[in-house]
Amino acid sequence: MAEAVPAGSQDPHGGHGHHEQSFWSKYVFSTDHKMIAMQYMFTGMAMGMIGAFMAYAFRMQLAFPGMEVPLYGLVSPANYNSLVTNHGTIMIFWVAMPVLLAGFGNFLIPLMIGCDDMVFPRINRLSYQIFLLSAIVLLASFFVPGGAFGGAWTAYPPLSSEAQYSLTPMGSSFWVVAVALEFVAFLMGGINFVTTAMNSRAPGMKMYDIPIVVWMIVIASILFMASVGPLIAGAIMLFFDQNLGTAFYDPSRGGDPILWQHLFWFFGHPEVYVVLLPALGVTAEIIPVFARKKFFAYKTVLYTVFATGVLSFTVWAHHQFIAGIDPRMANIFTVTTLLISVPIAEMCFVYIATLWGGSITLSTPMLWALAFVAEFLIGGVTGIFLGASGADIYMHDTYFVLAHFHYTFYPIAIVGTFAGFTFWFPKMFGRMMDDRLGKIHFWGSIIPFNCIFIPLFVLGMAGQHRRIFDFNAYPDLALPWMQHTREFVTIALLVMLAFQLVFFYNVWKSLRKGEKASKNPWKSNTLEWTTESPPGHGNWAELPTVYRGPYEYSVPDREEDYWPQNQPS
Amino acid sequence: MSDAHESHHGNYWKIWAWLCALLVVSVAGPFLEIQAVTLITAFGIAVVKAYLVAVHFMHINVAKRYIVYLASTTLIFMLLFFAAVAPDVMQEDGSNWTKPAWIAEAQTPPTVHGGANPH
Amino acid sequence: MSATPIATTRSSAGMPTGLLAVWWVIASEIVIFGGLLASYIMHRLAHDAWSAHAANTNTWIGAFNTLVLLSSSLAAVLGHKAAEEGDGAKAARQLWYTFAGGATFLVVKGFEWAMEISHGYTISANTFWSFYYTAAGLHATHVLAGIIIMAVVARKAARNVDLHHVELIGVYWHFVDVVWIFLFPLLYIAK
Numbered sequence: 097m098a099e100a101v102p103a104g105s106q107d108p109h110g111g112h113g114h115h116e117q118s119f120w121s122k123y124v125f126s127t128d129h130k131m132i133a134m135q136y137m138f139t140g141m142a143m144g145m146i147g148a149f150m151a152y153a154f155r156m157q158l159a160f161p162g163m164e165v166p167l168y169g170l171v172s173p174a175n176y177n178s179l180v181t182n183h184g185t186i187m188i189f190w191v192a193m194p195v196l197l198a199g200f201g202n203f204l205i206p207l208m209i210g211c212d213d214m215v216f217p218r219i220n221r222l223s224y225q226i227f228l229l230s231a232i233v234l235l236a237s238f239f240v241p242g243g244a245f246g247g248a249w250t251a252y253p254p255l256s257s258e259a260q261y262s263l264t265p266m267g268s269s270f271w272v273v274a275v276a277l278e279f280v281a282f283l284m285g286g287i288n289f290v291t292t293a294m295n296s297r298a299p300g301m302k303m304y305d306i307p308i309v310v311w312m313i314v315i316a317s318i319l320f321m322a323s324v325g326p327l328i329a330g331a332i333m334l335f336f337d338q339n340l341g342t343a344f345y346d347p348s349r350g351g352d353p354i355l356w357q358h359l360f361w362f363f364g365h366p367e368v369y370v371v372l373l374p375a376l377g378v379t380a381e382i383i384p385v386f387a388r389k390k391f392f393a394y395k396t397v398l399y400t401v402f403a404t405g406v407l408s409f410t411v412w413a414h415h416q417f418i419a420g421i422d423p424r425m426a427n428i429f430t431v432t433t434l435l436i437s438v439p440i441a442e443m444c445f446v447y448i449a450t451l452w453g454g455s456i457t458l459s460t461p462m463l464w465a466l467a468f469v470a471e472f473l474i475g476g477v478t479g480i481f482l483g484a485s486g487a488d489i490y491m492h493d494t495y496f497v498l499a500h501f502h503y504t505f506y507p508i509a510i511v512g513t514f515a516g517f518t519f520w521f522p523k524m525f526g527r528m529m530d531d532r533l534g535k536i537h538f539w540g541s542i543i544p545f546n547c548i549f550i551p552l553f554v555l556g557m558a559g560q561h562r563r564i565f566d567f568n569a570y571p572d573l574a575l576p577w578m579q580h581t582r583e584f585v586t587i588a589l590l591v592m593l594a595f596q597l598v599f600f601y602n603v604w605k606s607l608r609k610g611e612k613a614s615k616n617p618w619k620s621n622t623l624e625w626t627t628e629s630p631p632g633h634g635n636w637a638e639l640p641t642v643y644r645g646p647y648e649y650s651v652p653d654r655e656e657d658y659w660p661q662n663q664p665s
Numbered sequence: 666m667s668d669a670h671e672s673h674h675g676n677y678w679k680i681w682a683w684l685c686a687l688l689v690v691s692v693a694g695p696f697l698e699i700q701a702v703t704l705i706t707a708f709g710i711a712v713v714k715a716y717l718v719a720v721h722f723m724h725i726n727v728a729k730r731y732i733v734y735l736a737s738t739t740l741i742f743m744l745l746f747f748a749a750v751a752p753d754v755m756q757e758d759g760s761n762w763t764k765p766a767w768i769a770e771a772q773t774p775p776t777v778h779g780g781a782n783p784h
Numbered sequence: 785m786s787a788t789p790i791a792t793t794r795s796s797a798g799m800p801t802g803l804l805a806v807w808w809v810i811a812s813e814i815v816i817f818g819g820l821l822a823s824y825i826m827h828r829l830a831h832d833a834w835s836a837h838a839a840n841t842n843t844w845i846g847a848f849n850t851l852v853l854l855s856s857s858l859a860a861v862l863g864h865k866a867a868e869e870g871d872g873a874k875a876a877r878q879l880w881y882t883f884a885g886g887a888t889f890l891v892v893k894g895f896e897w898a899m900e901i902s903h904g905y906t907i908s909a910n911t912f913w914s915f916y917y918t919a920a921g922l923h924a925t926h927v928l929a930g931i932i933i934m935a936v937v938a939r940k941a942a943r944n945v946d947l948h949h950v951e952l953i954g955v956y957w958h959f960v961d962v963v964w965i966f967l968f969p970l971l972y973i974a975k
Binding site: 322323325326347348349350352354355358362409410412413420421422423424425428429 | 738739742745746749750752753754756759760761762763764765766767770
């Protein structure tokens with residue numbers, strides 16, 4: 097990480113006598129929001145590689161059962177369960193959240209609202225340290241007796257609460273502790289984000305002058321804060337069930353396992369929006385810049401997002417339609433689930449309307465942003481099938497569900513991240529990225545991604561169940577065409593992983609030899625583009641004042657087609 | 666801290682005396698051994714006490730309006746959680762499941778002061 | 785590095801940054817306790833038999849602890865008043881009274897739990913007792929965290945440093961008090 101970050105050599109405070117910092121205080125124990133953003137982002141990306149490696153190992157086992165997987169070895173049934181469980185856990189809690197929410201949140205909020213840092217820099221640093229600790233605890237669970245937890249990322253009891261079923265007494269506890277620590281880290285981070293965005297805006301920046309991505313990250317943090325509480329309580333109860341012999345989730349001793357499912361999904365569903373909203377925000381920043389057009393319906397989008405946030409608290413039980421919940425409740429939750437697709441569909445239309453009639457440049461960030469809208473649409477539409485409780489009874493726990501949520505999470509966590517990363521790379525590191533390599537990487541990721549998950553929809557409709565280690569045990573699911581499809585999917589995964597090397601090569605090469613970035617290479621309006629690339633400590637020599645909204649592109653009667661927020665009229 | 670803070674200090678000892686009086690009532694309530702009275706003195710008074718603390722000690726009414734909205738929104742979410750979860754958790758049996766321990770407990774009358782009862 | 789950023793001193797939302805953050809902390813705490821207590825209440829309503837278990841809790845100890853917390857809240861708010869009048873020494877003294885209240889609460893709770901455990905009412909005895917220890921334990925953790933922060937704030941306030949922190953820890957403390965106001969009838973009175 098160290099060499100990836102060029103030294104912020106300019107000293108904005110001029111005469112303050114800014115002394116040279118040691119390696120430790122600059123990169124490891126820094127309280128600077130940009131450095132903490134980098135720490136979150138690179139930790140998240142490292143965890144992403146670990147999660148991808150897990151996907152590689154279990155996909156190989158599914159395509160070629162019983163094979164010695166290169167670099168991993170033989171995948172035993174217990175290993176398989178640990179791998180799928182931790183793949184899910186890592187990709188959501190240790191990749192999507194740190195990169196999208198904490199990484200972009202830390203980097204963008206102070207820069208976009210025009211202040212010098214987060215309001216609580218030391219709490220910010222502490223939140224990263226707790227996050228790092230949680231990642232270490234999770235990874236350590238692979239090396240404890242019994243192995244890592246393998247009861248699926250939703251951790252339903254009794255599989256998670258009783259060692260006689262999970263066979264991973266320590267792994268289960270490590271998993272719960274890691275997740276709880278991660279929540280604490282993001283609660284602290286989230287309070288920091290919200291307070292900063294509310295209180296530290298640049299003079300002149302009114303509520304409707306805030307860039308959409310900041311709104312999105314703030315609303316996502318609020319959703320997280322308001323939904324995670326019951327699960328924190330639930331995690332304490334689960335931990336006590338595992339280690340103190342309580343019976344909160346044991347119906348034979350007075351508890352109730354469905355309670356955990358409710359506690360989990362009361363958080364778990366808003367969590368989808370916690371990671372979706374930052375990704376939607378990132379694309380909302382990119383699309384107007386490369387379409388050179390004012391963002392369509394700024395205020396409408398904000399109201400839509402508020403509505404989505406509130407609605408997202410009313411849909412959680414659609415994950416439990418076949419868990420034996422009250423059927424009357426299933427009716428209500430079907431209606432709310434179908435309702436929540438309305439605001440999200442509206443967002444897609446707003447993005448398309450922004451593109452309409454613009455002068456579009458298909459640069460790498462723009463390609464990623466457009467791919468986000470297109471791919472997420474497929475994820476959203478297939479969600480409507482699953483949200484209807486009647487259809488869900490057939491589809492539940494098949495690969496259809498799996499393909500559906502990968503079509504939502506891949507656009508969010510991977511496409512959204514790459515869109516933002518390639519867009520803000522010049523601001524983060526002061527150099528431009530290679531556009532040609534970027535496009536190779538883009539097509540090399542998007543085409544195999546569709547080759548992986550479209551066949552899985554088909555397999556799911558054919559009845560292929562999730563969480564099965566070796567389909568040869570089920571003759572109905574081991575038909576030749578099904579096995580061939582699984583092989584095709586695994587090969588597509590290998591191709592996609594191979595193309596990620598292009599990305600790493602591109603980052604490495606651009607950091608060394610990339611063209612120096614100017615202050616505002618994309619001719620964008622928002623405040624982060626008015627300071628140096630990369631911004632020095634304190635972000636601006638003199639903090640900016642804001643005169644207008646963030647999306648004034650191609651305003652008639654102006655020479656330039658953009659109008660920076662800090663430019664007096 | 667700011668000028669809005671100048672005038673909001675009331676007589677805190679008076680509020681404290683009220684809180685203590687309410688505490689006495691809520692402890693005394695169950696001695697009447699009427700369940701409705703117990704519930705009102707226990708939970709009705711808890712709400713009144715919480716209101717007194719929130720308004721007079723935490724100054725929630727002096728703070729910005731959105732703080733009240735924020736706190737009440739989280740409370741409403743909790744009510745929603747309760748309303749949607751209670752129908753499942755409070756049932757002894759549903760479609761394809763039963764809770765044997767709950768049914769057994771309902772059938773055997775419990776013994777008051779019966780010591781530890783592991784199951 | 786350690787200097788306060790300009791960001792912290794701004795208040796475009798019309799509220800001091802620290803106070804705003806404390807309210808956000810409280811909002812996120814409401815859902816933590818809310819989730820736990822909602823789970824407890826729905827179990828309690830479904831189990832009539834639990835009133836027999838609840839009969840074994842000691843109302844007098846619970847009432848005494850309520851009195852202690854209410855009084856410590858009074859001290860905290862008097863400290864807040866003193867801090868706003870600029871009297872750091874008086875604010876610190878009031879905070880130490882609050883500290884003493886919190887510490888008394890924890891000691892009493894320790895004796896209460898030791899007594900109950902010695903009678904066989906352990907955390908795994910029954911789901912009622914599981915909820916009892918989990919809810920009260922989570923609350924006690926907040927009390928413990930509160931008095932530790934209180935001590936730090938009080939030491940600074942005595943030197944007239946960071947007097948606005950007195951209000952912040954006070955607001956947190958009142959919240960802990962409010963949680964106990966609801967725990968008391970839920971665990972001790974409803975029998």
